[in-house]
Amino acid sequence: MxxxxxxxxxxxxxxxxxxxxxxxxxxxxxxxxxxxxxxxxxxxxxxxxxxxxxxxxxxxxxxxxxxxxxxxxxxxxxxxxxxxxxxxxxxxxxxxxxxxxxxxxxxxxxxxxxxxxxxxxxxxxxxxxxxxxxxxxxxxxxxxxxxxxxxxxxxxxxxxxxxxxxxxxxxxxxxxxxxxxxxxxxxxxxxxxxxxxxxxxxxxxxxxxxxxxHKGIAVYRCRVHGKSAHSSLTATGVNAISYASRLIGYVDSLAEELSHRDDNDALFDVPYSTLSVGTIQGGTATNIVPNLCEFTFDYRNLPHMTQDDILAPIQAKVAELSAQMQARAADTGIELMQEESVPxxxxxxxxxxxxxxxxxxxxxxxxxxxxxxxxxxxxxxxxxxxxxxxxxxxxxxxxxxxxxxxxxxxxxxxxxxxxxxxxxxx
Ligand SMILES: [Zn+2]
Structure with a gap:
C-alpha cells in the first residue's frame, strides 16, 4: 500500500x-x-x-x-x-x-x-x-x-x-x-x-x-526440478543440471539470433538486444543425479522490442523440456520467474x-x-x-x-x- x-x-x-x-x-x-x-x-x-x-x-x-x-x-x-x-x-x-x-x-x-x-x-x-x-x-x-x-x-x-x-x-x-x-x-x-x-x-x-x-532490463530466475538418483542409476533419475544446460544453450542461441536481426539500432553502443546468463547453482555431489538446478539470466531489450518478444520463445522451450522431464518422472519440470523489470x-x-x-x-x-x-x-x-x-x-x-x-x-x-x-x- x-x-x-x-x-x-x-x-x-x-x-x-x-x-x-x-x-x-x-x-x-x-x-x-x-x-x-x-x-x-x-x-x-x-x-x-x-x-x-x-x-x-x-x-x-x-x-x-x-x-x-x-x-x-x-x-x-x-x-x-x-x-x-x-x-x-x-x-x-x-x-x-x-x-x-x-x-x-x-x-x-x-x-x-x-x-x-x-x-x-x-x-x-x-x-x-x-x-x-x-x-x-x-x-x-x-x-x-x-x-x-x-x-x-x-x-x-x-x-x-x-x-x-x-x-x-x-x-x-x-x-x-x-x-x-x-x-x-x-x-x-x-x-x-x-x-x-x-x-x-x-x-x-x-x-x-x-x-x-535506453534499453529495458528484465531479470529472470529459472528453477529446474529433477529427480535424484545414484549416479550409477541414471535411468531412474532426471538430471536437473542437464535440463538446465539445455535451456541455457537455447537462451544462448536466442542471444545469437538477436545479434543478427536487421532492425538493430546502431545508435546504441551494443546495437542489439542482449541475453546473458549470470548465475547458476545446482548439485550436491558427483555421484548423485541432481534434483535441483537454478540459474538467472537478464534480457536487455532495444526500445522497439518488448520483454514478451523474448519471453514467449523461452516459455515455449520451458514447456517442451518440462514435458520431456515429466514423461520420465512426475513432479519434475521447470519454473520461470521474473525478478526485475525496468522498461x-x-x-x-x-x-x-x-x-x-x-x-x-x-x-x-x-x-x-x-x-x-x-x-x-x-x-x-x-x-x-x-x-x-x-x-x-x-x-x-x-x-x-x-x-x-x-x-x-x-x-x-x-x-x-x-x-x-x-x-x-x-
Ligand atoms: Zn543513477
Missing amino acids: TVSTRTNGLSHAVMDTDYPLNSIDWLTRLIAFDTVSRHSNLALIEDVQRYCEQLGLTVDLTFNDAKDKANLFVTVAAGGNANNSANNNNNTNSSADIINHGLVLSGHTDVVPVDGQEWTSEPFTATIRGDKLYGRGACDMKGFIACALTLLPKAVKLSNAGQLRRPLHLALSFDEEVGCLGAPLILADLKARGIIPDYCIVGEPTNMTMVVA AMTDDESSELQALIAALTGDSKRHKVAYATEGGQFTNSGIPTIICGPGSIEQAHKADEYVELIEIEHCDSFLQRLLESCTTDK
Missing part, C-alpha cells in the same frame, strides 16, 4: 535550516545523508521538504510499504502563485491548470553501497581535490539534484512575479538503484491527481549530453523536447545507452523524457566517485536557461 501525504508529517531530526545558496554546497549537504538503498532516505527527504516549505511550496510524498522511504514531488506553479495551491481540496479548474503540464526535473535520492571499496576520503563527506568533488552520489546522482534545488528559489521568484509560463516540477525518488521501485509510485500519484507533465528530464550522469533512449526509454514522442534541449545546450547529438533509468517509466506513462545530467556514468558506483566542478557549473547554466524557457519573456 502506498500512502500519500501533503502534511509536514515527518519527525526525524534534520540538519540546520540555513539552506545552501549554490549547487556545490547543496551537493555537499546531500552527500552527507547516507542514502544507500538499503537504508531509509527520510532524513534527506525531510530536509528537502523543509527547504521547499521555507520557499512557500507544499510537497507531495509517497511512501514504500514499510514507510521508511519516501518520494518527494513538488511543483512551482505557473502564473502568479508559486505555491501549488491546487493541492487544496477546494481547488478550482484554474488553480489546477497552474500545476498541470510543465516540466519535471527527476532524480533518485538513493546511492549504491561503498562496502568493500577503497576510498581515498570518507565517502559520505564531500571532498574537493583539484577540480573534482568526491563523494558517494557525486555524479550518480546528487549532483543534478543539488543543481535542481539551487534553481528552485529562482523558479519561485519568477512564479511570484507572474512570469512562469508553465509549472516546474521536481521529482525525487527512492530505490532507483535496486530496480526503479520508487518512481512508479510518483507516476501513479500524479495520475490520480490528474497531473500530466509535458516533459521530463532525468539527471543521470551524461556529461550534460542528451541521451534520448526501455523510447524517443518516440520526444522530438520537441530534444529540439528544446539541443537549443539550450548547443549540442544536438543524440545518444542511446545500455543502462536503464527511471526514464523508461516516465515514457511508459506517456511523458516524453530525455536524460541529461552532470558527471560521467564511468565514475558511477565506483570508489572515489566524483563529479568535475565544471560539470556542476554546466548543469547550473543549463537549468537556468531551461527555467528561462518556461517564462513568458523568453
Whole structure:
C-alpha cells in the first residue's frame, strides 16, 4: 500500500535550516545523508521538504510499504502563485491548470553501497581535490539534484512575479538503484491527481549530453526440478543440471539470433538486444543425479522490442523440456520467474523536447545507452523524457566517485536557461 501525504508529517531530526545558496554546497549537504538503498532516505527527504516549505511550496510524498522511504514531488506553479495551491481540496479548474503540464526535473535520492571499496576520503563527506568533488552520489546522482534545488528559489521568484509560463516540477525518488521501485509510485500519484507533465528530464550522469533512449532490463530466475538418483542409476533419475544446460544453450542461441536481426539500432553502443546468463547453482555431489538446478539470466531489450518478444520463445522451450522431464518422472519440470523489470526509454514522442534541449545546450547529438533509468517509466506513462545530467556514468558506483566542478557549473547554466524557457519573456 502506498500512502500519500501533503502534511509536514515527518519527525526525524534534520540538519540546520540555513539552506545552501549554490549547487556545490547543496551537493555537499546531500552527500552527507547516507542514502544507500538499503537504508531509509527520510532524513534527506525531510530536509528537502523543509527547504521547499521555507520557499512557500507544499510537497507531495509517497511512501514504500514499510514507510521508511519516501518520494518527494513538488511543483512551482505557473502564473502568479508559486505555491501549488491546487493541492487544496477546494481547488478550482484554474488553480489546477497552474500545476498541470510543465516540466519535471527527476532524480533518485538513493546511492549504491561503498562496502568493500577503497576510498581515498570518507565517502559520505564531500571532498574537493583539484577540480573534482568526491563523494558517494557525486555524479550518480546528487549532483543534478543539488543543481535542481539551487534553481528552485529562482523558479519561485519568477512564479511570484507572474512570469512562469508553465509549472516546474521536481521529482525525487527512492530505490532507483535496486530496480526503479520508487518512481512508479510518483507516476501513479500524479495520475490520480490528474497531473500530466509535458516533459521530463532525468539527471543521470551524461556529461550534460542528451541521451534520448535506453534499453529495458528484465531479470529472470529459472528453477529446474529433477529427480535424484545414484549416479550409477541414471535411468531412474532426471538430471536437473542437464535440463538446465539445455535451456541455457537455447537462451544462448536466442542471444545469437538477436545479434543478427536487421532492425538493430546502431545508435546504441551494443546495437542489439542482449541475453546473458549470470548465475547458476545446482548439485550436491558427483555421484548423485541432481534434483535441483537454478540459474538467472537478464534480457536487455532495444526500445522497439518488448520483454514478451523474448519471453514467449523461452516459455515455449520451458514447456517442451518440462514435458520431456515429466514423461520420465512426475513432479519434475521447470519454473520461470521474473525478478526485475525496468522498461526501455523510447524517443518516440520526444522530438520537441530534444529540439528544446539541443537549443539550450548547443549540442544536438543524440545518444542511446545500455543502462536503464527511471526514464523508461516516465515514457511508459506517456511523458516524453530525455536524460541529461552532470558527471560521467564511468565514475558511477565506483570508489572515489566524483563529479568535475565544471560539470556542476554546466548543469547550473543549463537549468537556468531551461527555467528561462518556461517564462513568458523568453
Ligand atoms: Zn543513477
